Each structure stands twice: as C-alpha cells, then as structure tokens.
Amino acid sequence: MAGDSSSRKRKVRGRKIRRDRERKEGRRAKKELARKASQAGDRNGDSPLADPEAVVPEPFVETDTVASLRDRITGWLDADQPVHLIGPTGCGKTALALSAAAERGRPVVWLNGDEAVDTAALVGEHAGGERYEEHDRYVSGVDKKTQIVRQRWVDNPLSVAVREGATLVYNEFSRSDPEAHNVLLSVLEEGVLERPGKRGDDRTLEVHPDFRVILTSNDVEYAGVHRQQDALLDRFVGVHVDFYDEETEREIVAAHVDLSDDDVATIVATTRKLRDELEMVVGTRAAITAAKGVAVFDGASENGTIDEQVLTDVFTDVLAPKIAGQGVDDVDALRSTIAETI
Numbered sequence: 001m002a003g004d005s006s007s008r009k010r011k012v013r014g015r016k017i018r019r020d021r022e023r024k025e026g027r028r029a030k031k032e033l034a035r036k037a038s039q040a041g042d043r044n045g046d047s048p049l050a051d052p053e054a055v056v057p058e059p060f061v062e063t064d065t066v067a068s069l070r071d072r073i074t075g076w077l078d079a080d081q082p083v084h085l086i087g088p089t090g091c092g093k094t095a096l097a098l099s100a101a102a103e104r105g106r107p108v109v110w111l112n113g114d115e116a117v118d119t120a121a122l123v124g125e126h127a128g129g130e131r132y133e134e135h136d137r138y139v140s141g142v143d144k145k146t147q148i149v150r151q152r153w154v155d156n157p158l159s160v161a162v163r164e165g166a167t168l169v170y171n172e173f174s175r176s177d178p179e180a181h182n183v184l185l186s187v188l189e190e191g192v193l194e195r196p197g198k199r200g201d202d203r204t205l206e207v208h209p210d211f212r213v214i215l216t217s218n219d220v221e222y223a224g225v226h227r228q229q230d231a232l233l234d235r236f237v238g239v240h241v242d243f244y245d246e247e248t249e250r251e252i253v254a255a256h257v258d259l260s261d262d263d264v265a266t267i268v269a270t271t272r273k274l275r276d277e278l279e280m281v282v283g284t285r286a287a288i289t290a291a292k293g294v295a296v297f298d299g300a301s302e303n304g305t306i307d308e309q310v311l312t313d314v315f316t317d318v319l320a321p322k323i324a325g326q327g328v329d330d331v332d333a334l335r336s337t338i339a340e341t342i
C-alpha cells in the first residue's frame with residue numbers, strides 16, 4: 001500500500017454513498033436483514049450467508065491505491081486462487097477483504113478466527129434432537145402413537161460457503177487451532193468437504209465451483225501462537241499489505257470523522273510520525289479514533305493547528321491500551337514521547 005503515488009486520482013466511494021441517502025438506507029436495511037439472517041448459529045459475529053452488497057464497509061474510501069489492491073485480490077480469486085491477506089493491525093485488511101468479496105457479487109460468509117474454532121465450528125454439528133409423534137390410524141378406532149427423535153444438523157460457515165458458492169472471508173484465521181483447518185485443506189485439495197459428525201449420504205459436500213476463500217492475518221501473529229500447516233498456507237497466494245500512503249489515510253480519516261481537511265492532515269501526519277517513533281503498531285484505526293477524540297474534546301481548528309495539549313492527551317489515550325499492564329511510568333513515558341513528537 002505504502003509508497004504508491006497513484007492515489008491522487010481518487011474515487012471516494014464512501015462520500016458518494018453518503019450523498020446518496022436512499023441507496024444508503026437501502027443498504028442499511030439489507031445489512032440489518034443479513035444480520036438477522038445470520039443470528040441462527042451465530043458464534044462470535046460469524047455470518048452464515050450475507051448479501052454481497054450488505055458487506056461493503058461503510059464508509060468505504062476507494063483511492064487508486066485501494067482499488068488496485070482490491071483488484072489484485074479479485075484477480076487472484078478469478079484465477080481460482082485462494083488469497084491470504086497479511087499485514088499489520090489496523091491497516092485496513094478487513095475492509096479490503098470485504099470489499100473484494102462484495103465485488104465478486106457472490107454471497108459472502110464471514111468467520112472470525114479464535115481459540116474456540118474447531119472442526120464443528122467450521123462444518124456444522126448436531127444441534128440436539130427434534131421430537132415429534134407419528135399417529136397411525138390404519139385400523140379404525142385405534143390410534144397408534146410412535147415417538148420419533150430426529151437429530152437436527154446445523155451447518156456452520158464453511159459448509160454454507162462451500163454449498164452456496166460463496167466467498168468465505170476468514171478473519172484472523174491464524175488465531176484458530178491449525179487442526180481445525182484440515183477440513184479446509186481437503187476442500188482446497190480435493191474439492192470436497194467432509195462433515196465428520198454427519199450421518200448419511202450427504203456427509204460429504206461437493207465444493208461449488210464459485211466457492212472462494214480470503215484469509216486475513218496479522219503479520220506478527222501469523223507465525224505466532226499457532227503455526228498453521230505449510231500444506232494449507234502453500235495453497236494460498238499471499239498478498240502482503242502495509243499502511244496506506246498519506247493521501248489515502250487522510251481520505252479514510254476524513255470519511256469517518258467530521259473535521260476540516262487541515263485538521264485531518266495534522267492528525268494523519270502525527271499518526272505517521274508516531275508510527276516511526278514508537279515501538280508499537282500505530283494503525284489507521286488509531287488515526288480515526290484520535291480524530292474522533294479531537295472532535296469531541298474541542299481540539300478542532302479550521303486550519304490544522306489543533307491544540308497541542310488536546311492532541312497529546314488524545315493520542316495518549318488512544319495508544320495507552322497497547323502498553324496496558326506496564327504501569328503508570330510507562331504511560332508517562334508514552335505521553336512525553338507523544339508530546340515531543342507533536
């Protein structure tokens with residue numbers, strides 16, 4: 001992302017959307033529908049199936065840099081290559097993955113990686129028994145009742161995506177136990193999905209030809225806690241992303257917060273300086289949050305000369321959670337580094 005000077009001719013989709021209220025309201029309604037539809041079997045915000053239009057992040061800024069990265073992702077997906085998006089925290093991976101998924105026009109299935117993801121969380125499981133009675137009145141005047149218990153099977157995100165030919169966006173997949181991903185490997189290698197807990201002929205699902213996967217992972221965690229199997233990683237093309245160029249970051253912050261362009265420029269410039277200065281990840285999300293803080297704590301100016309005290313306080317609050325548990329001295333040290341940088 002960084003270093004691409006092509007961001008000048010830009011298209012700010014978020015703003016266009018904002019101007020077009022009716023369309024936005026339509027999307028909201030769809031998002032709401034998708035959210036409701038996803039509530040069955042909901043685990044940690046996973047969504048079994050959503051309309052592609054409903055998953056486009058709002059606002060979504062589309063400079064040339066953003067669009068060219070997104071085209072790279074959709075290009076690989078067109079070539080039937082699953083994509084692994086790797087980059088630092090808060091650089092825009094999730095927004096990019098969802099935008100690329102939406103661009104395909106296929107339904108989107110969303111999954112969050114964490115310790116609790118196991119094979120069942122991916123492919124589905126039996127969700128208790130359904131009890132019902134059958135009445136046999138074959139002999140007149142005699143009612144023979146039979147109680148039947150039928151196991152109810154509930155598919156989870158991977159099964160739904162494989163069956164429907166959806167784009168699976170698997171966020172922070174490296175946080176999950178690698179063993180859970182054996183089923184994903186067989187989907188990619190053999191074109192079939194085994195649902196181990198399921199009985200009967202439909203235990204195995206054929207993978208729909210339009211099924212695609214986008215994984216996202218944090219570049220630090222990716223090699224970290226759970227080392228994922230090479231056999232799986234080798235199946236993916238890896239698109240490494242970094243923080244966007246300054247112009248794109250300004251557009252993104254401006255789309256999220258109502259501040260003058262000059263104030264946004266100051267906040268983004270400060271964010272980028274702190275990114276170089278501090279030994280912690282200072283993402284675009286931090287810039288957006290800081291801008292919200294400046295707006296709320298009356299730091300806003302029209303010409304970019306934001307009150308230094310407000311700017312220091314705001315950035316300290318925004319970045320303090322990253323040194324949580326390290327004590328007051330460290331927060332003071334953080335505050336003075338921020339003050340010096342500003």
Ligand SMILES: Nc1ncnc2c1ncn2[C@@H]1O[C@H](COP(=O)(O)OP(=O)(O)OP(=O)(O)O)[C@@H](O)[C@H]1O
Pocket residue numbers: 014057059060061062066087088089090091092093094095096218252255284285288
């Ligand atoms: N193109 C964009 N247009 C508008 N907002 C964006 C864009 N890209 C990123 N953002 C915003 O920047 C913030 C960080 O983006 P996002 O959550 O996608 O990052 P991430 O790399 O997935 O972060 P994490 O690793 O923490 O999950 C979010 O608030 C998101 O809305």
